Amino acid sequence: MIRAEEKPVILIVDDETANIEVLAKQLSADYRLLFTTDPAKVCQLAEQKDPDLILLDVVMPGMDGYEVCRNLQGRDSTRDIPVIFVTAMGEERYEAIGFEAGGVDYITKPIKPFLLRARVKTHVELKLQNDMLKQLASQDGLTGIANRRRLDEFLNHEWGRAIRQGNSNLAVIFIDVDYFKKYNDHYGHQAGDECLKQIAAALAAGMERKTDLVARYGGEEFACVLPNTSLQGAIHKAEQIQRSIASLHIPHQLSDVSDVVTLSMGVASLVPRKENKIETLINAADQMLYAAKRGGRNQVRYAGTVLSEALASAT
Ligand SMILES: [Mg+2]
Structure with missing residues (x-):
């Protein structure tokens, strides 16, 4: 011991x-x-x-x-x-x-x-x-980064902190590996696991600030939580992530958008207030991830108008 x-x-x-x-x-x-x-x-x-x-x-x-x-x-x-x-x-x-x-x-x-x-x-x-x-208890068994449980805990904690601080942005990036099912089918599950590990490691390496968190959200889904980060800052980070994964050059023959593994990402950022709900932020990022996938994958979509509309209808 x-x-x-x-x-x-x-x-x-x-x-x-x-x-x-x-x-x-x-x-x-x-x-x-x-x-x-x-x-x-x-x-x-x-x-x-x-x-x-x-x-x-x-x-x-x-x-x-x-x-x-x-x-x-x-x-x-x-x-x-x-x-x-x-x-x-x-x-x-x-x-x-x-x-x-x-x-x-x-x-x-x-x-x-x-x-x-x-x-x-x-x-x-x-x-x-x-x-x-x-x-x-807070770690994902396969990749070693934070798990869903830790992500929820961290998000709630940062949401509360941002409210107390006042006027402090909280940003999230939802990430999905493009055509991952096809990857698994073609290369096998062991290769799939290796691919997820490589992506997780690259994501973790990209979190330069100690205050940021990256977690495995589900099967091939990841999420980043970036305290004190504007929408612009979060988009910048998402683009950085996109480049870092591209530079891994993980072959993906069955992908419809590239010959290497790529990501779709949804970005949202807002200033948490007592009258808002954390779900507003999460849903916005989720919707943007969905839009990125529907829009052809291998891209970053961000919540500008969607988020302001959601906030307006909530108050
Ligand atoms: Mg004494």
Whole structure:
């Protein structure tokens, strides 16, 4: 589980460096360690470094460990990092507060080295297993990119974020591989799978911003979600994708539009508002994909008027 070349990361928080040293001595062989003596810096540090575990002192000046833990629990980005309290306050009621604050375990000083290492190991392994399960649950088995479930989750999340931000575009591109059934029939399903993998890899490589997502939507359907992207920006991205797939030169003898594998794409972008529904955006991109296919495939269609009409009729 724990790979030597990529040690799990533990953040140690204690206002006294002597205490940090005691813990570090026991853990430095198996983990990469980060420290801070300042409780006010823990959330930011955890967000930036994404540790696999936090060892947290309780009594500290300014902010106690319980409060730090509650703050970590209150943020999406740090909620899943397990926190073990390390403190001299061994009474049951203090331990209870620690668990209520969101801690996963409670270790009392003086430190018993064997117990410390055993409990840390258990919680780090649980965390890594959890990460892996989450990763698998959101991944498409064949291509390794995001799956439909992850796409829905991401879209909803970005829709909400764009509304909160106000005046921020959200764009989607729906993508279909042209004449893919014929491809499978002619080259076989194994070749079909390879073709989808190659396309997925090219799509993923084309998502230059960390904020963009590409997912496998269905059999030969893919979708890109591009936050903060205007219609023009999304069209530009779709054309880029079209060129990148053409440059793969995947032969497709039975295609009616080309001798290599090509894509049809539907693009839509809008500024999400509370009074709109996310389906408006999705349906618009879907309609444009359909128009691209009906219009002869191997092309990009985008929702300009369709979308403004849909929005006008909704309000
Ligand atoms: Mg202290």
